[in-house]
Amino acid sequence: xxxxxxxxxxxxxxxxxxxxxxxxxxxxxxxxxxxxxxxxxxxxxxxxxxxxxxxxxxxxxxxxxxxxxxxxxxxxxxxxxxxxxxxxxxxxxxxxxxxxxxxxxxxxxxxxxxxxxxxxxxxxxxxxxxxxxxxxxxxxxxxxxxxxxxxxxxxxxxxxxxxxxxxxxxxxxxxxxxxxxxxxxxxxxxxxxxxxxxxxxxxxxxxxxxxxxxxxxxxxxxxxxxxxxxxxxxxxxxxxxxxxxxxxxxxxxxxxxxxxxxxxxxxxxxxxxxxxxxxxxxxxxxxxxxxxxxxxxxxxxxxxxxxxxxxxxxxxxxxxxxxxxxxxxxxxxxxxxxxxxxxxxxxxxxxxxxxxxxxxxxxxxxxxxxxxxxxxxxxxxxxxxxxxxxxxxxxxxxxxxxxxxxxxxxxxxxxxxxxxxxx
Amino acid sequence: xxxxxxxxxxxxxxxxxxxxxxxxxxxxxxxxxxxxxxxxxxxxxxxxxxxxxxxxxxxxxxxxxxxxxxxxxxxxxxxxxxxxxxxxxxxxxxxxxxxxxxxxxxxxxxxxxxxxxxxxxxxxxxxxxxxxxxxxxxxxxxxxxxxxxxxxxxxxxxxxxxxxxxxxxxxxxxxxxxxxxxxxxxxxxxxxxxxxxxxxxxxxxxxxxxxxxxxxxxxxxxxxxxxxxxxxxxxxxxxxxxxxxxxxxxxxxxxxxxxxxxxxxxxxxxxxxxxxxxxxxxxxxxxxxxxxxxxxxxxxxxxxxxxxxxxxxxxxxxxxx
Numbered sequence: 001x002x003x004x005x006x007x008x009x010x011x012x013x014x015x016x017x018x019x020x021x022x023x024x025x026x027x028x029x030x031x032x033x034x035x036x037x038x039x040x041x042x043x044x045x046x047x048x049x050x051x052x053x054x055x056x057x058x059x060x061x062x063x064x065x066x067x068x069x070x071x072x073x074x075x076x077x078x079x080x081x082x083x084x085x086x087x088x089x090x091x092x093x094x095x096x097x098x099x100x101x102x103x104x105x106x107x108x109x110x111x112x113x114x115x116x117x118x119x120x121x122x123x124x125x126x127x128x129x130x131x132x133x134x135x136x137x138x139x140x141x142x143x144x145x146x147x148x149x150x151x152x153x154x155x156x157x158x159x160x161x162x163x164x165x166x167x168x169x170x171x172x173x174x175x176x177x178x179x180x181x182x183x184x185x186x187x188x189x190x191x192x193x194x195x196x197x198x199x200x201x202x203x204x205x206x207x208x209x210x211x212x213x214x215x216x217x218x219x220x221x222x223x224x225x226x227x228x229x230x231x232x233x234x235x236x237x238x239x240x241x242x243x244x245x246x247x248x249x250x251x252x253x254x255x256x257x258x259x260x261x262x263x264x265x266x267x268x269x270x271x272x273x274x275x276x277x278x279x280x281x282x283x284x285x286x287x288x289x290x291x292x293x294x295x296x297x298x299x300x301x302x303x304x305x306x307x308x309x310x311x312x313x314x315x316x317x318x319x320x321x322x323x324x325x326x327x328x329x330x331x332x333x334x335x336x337x338x339x340x341x342x343x344x345x346x347x348x349x350x351x352x353x354x355x356x357x358x359x360x361x362x363x364x365x366x367x368x369x370x371x372x373x374x375x376x377x378x379x380x381x382x383x384x385x386x387x388x389x390x391x392x393x394x395x396x397x398x399x400x401x402x403x404x405x406x407x408x409x410x411x412x413x414x415x416x417x418x419x420x421x422x423x
Numbered sequence: 424x425x426x427x428x429x430x431x432x433x434x435x436x437x438x439x440x441x442x443x444x445x446x447x448x449x450x451x452x453x454x455x456x457x458x459x460x461x462x463x464x465x466x467x468x469x470x471x472x473x474x475x476x477x478x479x480x481x482x483x484x485x486x487x488x489x490x491x492x493x494x495x496x497x498x499x500x501x502x503x504x505x506x507x508x509x510x511x512x513x514x515x516x517x518x519x520x521x522x523x524x525x526x527x528x529x530x531x532x533x534x535x536x537x538x539x540x541x542x543x544x545x546x547x548x549x550x551x552x553x554x555x556x557x558x559x560x561x562x563x564x565x566x567x568x569x570x571x572x573x574x575x576x577x578x579x580x581x582x583x584x585x586x587x588x589x590x591x592x593x594x595x596x597x598x599x600x601x602x603x604x605x606x607x608x609x610x611x612x613x614x615x616x617x618x619x620x621x622x623x624x625x626x627x628x629x630x631x632x633x634x635x636x637x638x639x640x641x642x643x644x645x646x647x648x649x650x651x652x653x654x655x656x657x658x659x660x661x662x663x664x665x666x667x668x669x670x671x672x673x674x675x676x677x678x679x680x681x682x683x684x685x686x687x688x689x690x691x692x693x694x695x696x697x698x699x700x701x702x703x704x705x706x707x708x709x710x711x712x713x714x715x716x717x718x719x720x721x722x723x724x725x726x727x728x729x730x731x732x733x734x735x736x737x738x739x740x741x742x743x744x
Contacts (some may be wrong), residue, residue, distance in 0.1 A: 044429065061429055088436035089429035091443065103443050110511075117433060163508070163675070164703050189433045197433045200440035203504060203675065209511045215548065 003221040004032050005263035006419075007252045008328075010229035011317040013275040016268040017330030017404060019048025019065040022225045024402065024412045026066025031420055035220035036073040037064025038213065040251040042227030042243070043081030043115050045140040051407045056097040062087050063106065064225055067099050074102075075208075075216055078111040079251040081145045082159055084201040085117070107206040109213070110160035116172065117194060119144035121186035122179040146244035148175065162202035169195050214259035224252035224263065230317040236358065238374060239367035241279025248321040264418060266401065267324035269314060271335035271388050275305045280374035283307035283343045290334055308341045308381065311395045316356040318396060326401035326418035327392065333405040335388045342384040344395060348377040389415065460556035463527070463540040465577055467618045471525060473544035473584040473594065479521035484544055484584040484594030485513075485685060486638070488527040488574050491560045492535065494567075494601055494649040499528070499559050501647070501674050502599065507551040509678045516700065518686030524550050529600060530560045532570040532612040539573050539616050544584075567650060571604035572627045573616055579633035581617070587637045595685050596638035599677070601648035603659045631663045639688055640664055643680070645671045676701060 010016035048060040064074035119141030149156035284307035346353040359366035401418040473484035523544040532538035542553025610621035642660040683697040
């Protein structure tokens with residue numbers, strides 16, 4: 001019997017509280033404290049906020065949200081899009097809040113794709129050309145990285161290239177030239193400067209082979225920290241308002257299967273729903289004024305939006321994610337003092353709708369029709385009563401294993417049996 | 424989601440990574456440790472063993488010992504950060520199927536706290552833990568001389584390898600440094616550091632003959648050390664090791680250089696293939712490596728025994744000592 005690994009996925013559009021849940025699971029407060037965090041989707045656009053009991057705050061983008069606990073490692077798997085330059089700034093901030101050895105606790109799969117300044121410049125050029133029709137991209141080049149790798153798999157810069165300077169220079173120059181040919185001159189630094197920074201990066205982090213993760217999982221429990229939310233999934237989200245990334249448990253399950261390991265699947269939800277930027281949001285309520293200290297209007301993502309708990313959308317998320325073993329419910333303190341309501345059904349085209357049925361696999365036309373339908377849909381609200389966690393457990397059909405009543409670790413409480421100590 | 428709060432300025436990033444290089448790999452040193460880590464202490468160790476096992480039936484022993492005294496300046500920190508890549512590189516390039524790697528460090532027995540540190544031979548990344556436990560001296564005698572002879576003594580008399588014992592093939596020993604060895608192994612130092620009783624001093628030349636009988640031995644003089652390019656140092660080691668002296672002009676290529684040397688020795692690659700690999704990582708070490716390795720490429724420097732010596736009985740697996 002191996003260790004109890006856990007996968008943490010947000011079931012909404014992001015901002016569910018994956019950071020604080022991951023931080024808890026790595027802490028000594030947890031029943032089986034994890035010794036490492038594995039990232040398995042997205043890239044540097046993640047923004048997972050963790051606030052320590054003594055008030056230190058960090059927005060985790062690429063480092064695992066367990067990093068405040070001394071010794072907890074971060075592994076960036078091959079499914080992660082790695083931005084070395086952003087890692088430097090993030091590690092510097094971590095050092096300023098008392099985590100001085102973050103780079104030393106970092107390992108990166110050699111096959112992980114790199115997000116470069118050229119991807120970022122192309123991303124911004126493309127979003128600007130789109131004008132009003134923007135898709136809520138983060139402007140970090142994540143989509144460009146995925147797109148370029150799909151179109152030019154052999155030429156896409158990967159982590160391993162950082163220790164092979166000639167290959168790196170060749171790939172970067174080719175990348176820059178191809179994107180510039182398509183989009184015009186890019187506002188980005190020169191190839192020698194990028195190479196220089198990437199070589200320095202390779203000299204101070206561990207670039208590891210595929211067998212490393214298995215050893216990490218044999219050494220102790222691991223948390224797989226998902227980025228973004230299931231409702232933004234590239235195939236099952238509300239196209240085209242999605243991300244270039246698989247946001248379900250799928251990538252984590254692939255890594256676990258390769259290592260012959262299994263994990264508890266933990267879905268994270270707020271007691272209400274939020275979304276950055278445009279796209280369907282049936283329960284959005286512009287009159288809601290909720291505290292949101294760490295999420296603000298992003299230059300490239302548009303407005304931060306808030307609305308009521310949408311059980312129809314969340315049940316769809318659980319269904320397309322292949323089910324959850326347990327839930328973590330965050331922001332229960334907000335629910336206790338705000339006029340929040342519960343939506344368990346939609347009114348769409350004169351009909352009452354309680355379930356969004358998943359369409360065929362990888363059918364973006366289907367997803368686009370779903371998006372159009374949702375944009376015309378109205379919520380039907382109920383009064384949730386006082387027991388939010390109980391209502392969510394019953395409505396979503398999964399046990400609540402963690403309840404969070406505030407931004408710091410001490411505000412999280414264990415509930416139910418799923419995450420209790422096995423012994 | 425979010426909006427990418429962390430700066431992606433390329434110049435800031437390069438400066439930050441440079442400042443961070445190796446800082447964490449030296450956890451043991453940086454924690455204020457003042458003594459050799461118990462796992463690396465050679466005192467009283469009968470032998471360090473590299474053994475075959477079911478998973479690794481044809482083990483090839485590879486030992487890398489580097490000078491950690493002050494003359495090496497920042498080099499040991501770079502090595503400590505770089506060397507964890509050696510195992511993956513050997514396996515990925517197919518240079519050797521079952522490498523077993525040991526890391527160690529060389530100081531100065533006349534004045535240092537840790538004149539000799541030796542880890543275990545490992546077939547997986549556990550030797551990286553040994554690497555992190557190496558205590559960095561930063562001292563040394565200021566005499567252009569360090570206790571390499573103690574390391575040679577240990578490798579000659581306190582190691583056993585199945586590659587040699589069972590198959591008559593030497594393992595690979597790499598010594599990375601920039602200074603001379605003392606001319607003789609002194610009984611008092613051997614007693615103090617290793618625990619053996621020597622009747623009389625041993626001249627280093629005789630010791631080298633003992634070591635090279637079971638270890639294909641290379642001296643690497645890296646860029647960035649105090650005595651880089653020093654003709655006295657190079658001459659000293661060439662007298663002892665012949666062409667197996669490599670001037671490494673690009674420290675970043677240290678793993679590639681070691682891997683290439685092993686790959687050639689194992690006949691896994693041709694020199695041209697190996698140099699192409701080196702060139703791809705931007706290393707200018709090619710000419711020096713090719714000169715040092717050309718002899719092996721021609722097959723004349725390899726010592727092949729008709730039968731393994733009968734005094735070594737190979738147990739399976741690594742025995743932790």
